[in-house]
Amino acid sequence: MGCRVRAAKSDLLRVVAGVDQQGRKAVLPDAGATAPGRGAYVHPTPECVDNAIRRRALNRALRAGEALDTQALTDRLPLIHSP
Structure with missing residues (x-):
């Protein structure tokens, strides 16, 4: 989704x-x-998420009608992405 690859x-x-x-x-x-619910997929890298x-x-x-906070995702990304 972020890098379109x-x-x-x-x-x-x-x-x-x-x-x-x-x-x-x-x-x-x-x-x-x-x-549960609608999900989306992204590469677990800071560049792709950004x-x-x-x-x-x-x-x-995610078909969100309003802007969603992304801080929880960016805070946990280093823990998920282990090079």
Whole structure:
């Protein structure tokens, strides 16, 4: 979604719309790909996630009517992406 490069589903990170710890609507990582609802896939790299955020692709893919907070995703990305 961020870099527009196709990849195997197993190489991508699923993200979903949810509620963060502060009660805000947010984009949350779903590493196990088990969360209910609509999901979107992005490469688990800072560059790809930043591109998706900048292009507002996450909000469109998750069909969010309002802007979603992406802080929870960017905070957890270094933990998910291990080079």
